[in-house]
Amino acid sequence: MGGSYGSTLRYKSVQRLKPIGKHTLLGAGGEISDFQEIVRYLDELILYDNMWDDGNSLGPKEVHNYLNRLMYNRRNKFNPLWNTLVLGGVKNGQKYLGTVNMIGVHYEENHVATGFGNHLARPIFRDEWHEDMTFEEGVKLLEKCMLVLLYRDRSAVNKLQIAKITEEGATISEPYAIKTHWELEAFKNPATGAVGSW
Amino acid sequence: MDMDWMNAPHSMGTTIIGVTYNGGVVLGADSRTSTGMYVANRASDKITQLTDNVYLCRSGSAADSQVVSDYVRYFLHQHIIQLGQPATVKVTANLIRLLSYNNKNTLETGLIVGGWDKYEGGSIYGVPLGGTMLQLPFAIGGSGSSYLYGFLDQAWKEGMSKDEAEALVVKSVSLAIARDGASGGVVRTVVINSEGVTRNFYPGDKLPLWHEELPLRNSLLEEASSEAEPMHP
Numbered sequence: 001m002g003g004s005y006g007s008t009l010r011y012k013s014v015q016r017l018k019p020i021g022k023h024t025l026l027g028a029g030g031e032i033s034d035f036q037e038i039v040r041y042l043d044e045l046i047l048y049d050n051m052w053d054d055g056n057s058l059g060p061k062e063v064h065n066y067l068n069r070l071m072y073n074r075r076n077k078f079n080p081l082w083n084t085l086v087l088g089g090v091k092n093g094q095k096y097l098g099t100v101n102m103i104g105v106h107y108e109e110n111h112v113a114t115g116f117g118n119h120l121a122r123p124i125f126r127d128e129w130h131e132d133m134t135f136e137e138g139v140k141l142l143e144k145c146m147l148v149l150l151y152r153d154r155s156a157v158n159k160l161q162i163a164k165i166t167e168e169g170a171t172i173s174e175p176y177a178i179k180t181h182w183e184l185e186a187f188k189n190p191a192t193g194a195v196g197s198w
Numbered sequence: 199m200d201m202d203w204m205n206a207p208h209s210m211g212t213t214i215i216g217v218t219y220n221g222g223v224v225l226g227a228d229s230r231t232s233t234g235m236y237v238a239n240r241a242s243d244k245i246t247q248l249t250d251n252v253y254l255c256r257s258g259s260a261a262d263s264q265v266v267s268d269y270v271r272y273f274l275h276q277h278i279i280q281l282g283q284p285a286t287v288k289v290t291a292n293l294i295r296l297l298s299y300n301n302k303n304t305l306e307t308g309l310i311v312g313g314w315d316k317y318e319g320g321s322i323y324g325v326p327l328g329g330t331m332l333q334l335p336f337a338i339g340g341s342g343s344s345y346l347y348g349f350l351d352q353a354w355k356e357g358m359s360k361d362e363a364e365a366l367v368v369k370s371v372s373l374a375i376a377r378d379g380a381s382g383g384v385v386r387t388v389v390i391n392s393e394g395v396t397r398n399f400y401p402g403d404k405l406p407l408w409h410e411e412l413p414l415r416n417s418l419l420e421e422a423s424s425e426a427e428p429m430h431p
Contacts, residue, residue: 007211007341007379012410116235139418152237154211154230154379158411162418177412182384182401187229187241189397195247 001175002157003032009157017163019170021046024060024089025163029114030102031082038081041070060089060096064106072104084114090167113145116153121145135164147178206234207259211380212244213342213371214255216312217354218335219363222320222391223312226367227255228342228375229383240383249274250395252290252313253388257340258327263307266297287313291323291331299329308339314390342374342381349373364389364398372405 003011016035017027020042028035045066049058058066064087074080080102088097098108111125124145133141139162150156158180163172214227227244230237246254246267254270256263270293274285291311298305311323324330324337336354338346353366364387371385385400403414415421 004379009377009379136419143417151240154232154235154237154382158414173418175412176418177414179414179416180403182241182403184241187384188399189243190241191243191246 001159001161002155004155007154009155012157012159013175017161017172019163019165019172020063021049021058022169023057023091023165024063024087025165025170025172026063027086027088027114027163029084029086029117034081034083035085038067038070038083038085042066057091059091060087060098061091063087063089064096064098064100064108067100068104068106071100071102071106075103086112086114088163089165093167115155116149117145120148120152124148143178147180150178150180202234208233208238208261211342211378212257212340213346213374213378213381214244214257214308214310214339215343215346215367215370216255216310216322216324216337217358217363217367218320218322219358219360221360222314222389223322224360224363224367225253225255225310225312225388225390226364226371227386228340228371228381229386230381231260232380237382242383243386245386245388245397247271248290248311249278249285249313251284251315251390252287252311253390253395254290254294255310255312255339256307257309258307259305262305263309266294266305266307266309269297270294284315286315286317287311287321287323288315288318288333291325291333294323294325295329295331298325298327302327302329310337310339312388312390314392316392320391338370340381342371342378345374345377346370360389360391368400369406372400373408375402375405376408376411 001012001014001016002009003014014032017025018039020026046058067085071081082102084101086099097110097112099112100106111122111129113121128141142162146160150158158177159175161173161175208231211230211232212228216223216225225245229242231239231242244256246256248254248271254267256267273293274290278285294309294311308327309325314320322334322337324332324334349370367387368385375381384402385405387398389396
């Protein structure tokens with residue numbers, strides 16, 4: 001939920017996860033103003049789709065395609081929307097997870113991440129993700145990764161939300177903070193063996 | 199993808215602080231060392247011993263501050279042998295100043311010297327970037343210090359007790375950690391007075407909670423923390 005301004009942790013309750021229609025969840029890293037604009041575009045898209053009143057609704061694949069076009073066309077005009085987007089959803093029993101970024105690179109995968117998550121979280125996912133995890137296992141895995149990011153990403157703040165999307169719909173949790181661990185013996189007097197250093 | 203952090207120099211961003219009280223000094227620092235946006239060390243010790251009675255808070259370039267402190271420790275030990283008694287804080291600060299000033303074009307490190315000697319009691323010297331040396335009742339430094347000027351203008355008082363001074367140092371560093379991305383981790387303090395030196399350690403999860411910070415819990419799946427809430431100032 002952090003929103004940095006250079007090296008200042010300026011805003012600590014930024015909504016970076018949003019539901020889109022009935023079937024999709026969108027999360028973003030990067031420039032918050034651009035993300036908010038993207039959400040406006042998508043809300044308008046969903047609205048117009050609903051106005052047809054034909055029983056159809058835009059699912060995650062359609063939204064992904066729209067976003068890909070949006071991001072790539074802006075990139076071609078040298079005026080990108082400075083975001084990495086993570087898109088998840090379920091429609092007609094089919095699960096979907098994908099990503100689009102500011103230069104238009106897009107793909108579907110079982111685990112995606114933005115920013116430092118690509119370096120720190122995805123290796124953990126590669127080891128520990130498996131098909132048919134329960135919700136609880138999923139939460140535990142995500143929290144494990146968020147903890148590493150909290151330790152090692154300068155722009156991280158200890159406030160997170162977990163969002164879940166199923167056939168029934170989307171829920172986004174209330175913000176909460178996770179425990180951190182500092183009482184390792186080695187941390188207490190790290191310079192004992194080498195006075196003057198770390 | 200921004201990969202500059204892989205080649206960025208180790209910087210200690212940092213929040214450092216030194217405060218005098220009636221009887222000695224309290225030095226404080228955070229413990230985050232970063233390489234660009236990556237936290238290379240989340241439990242660094244930025245308060246470095248120069249002699250038995252004088253310590254140094256380091257900020258800025260990790261390499262530059264380490265090498266300056268190593269040189270000063272070396273010179274000081276020779277000085278002590280020749281002098282036949284413990285070094286004074288002023289002499290230490292001046293040695294730091296000489297290195298910082300004469301190498302001002304190459305070095306990038308802000309330092310706070312604090313200690314106790316029999317002539318002046320407890321004293322604090324700030325030696326910022328260009329090699330200025332200033333004796334001060336309290337000094338702050340590092341990127342996190344920007345967030346503390348207003349706070350300390352209001353909260354610092356003459357003649358505090360040891361416990362008041364240490365509480366102020368912990369509160370200050372903790373507030374800076376809350377807002378400076380380049381500061382984080384644990385708060386380390388060093389208290390120096392006529393009786394000697396005491397090192398303290400305040401883990402990140404035991405610091406007070408500030409605006410928009412939430413109580414810590416094990417997981418979304420478990421209820422709120424069973425531990426008592428951290429201390430309220």
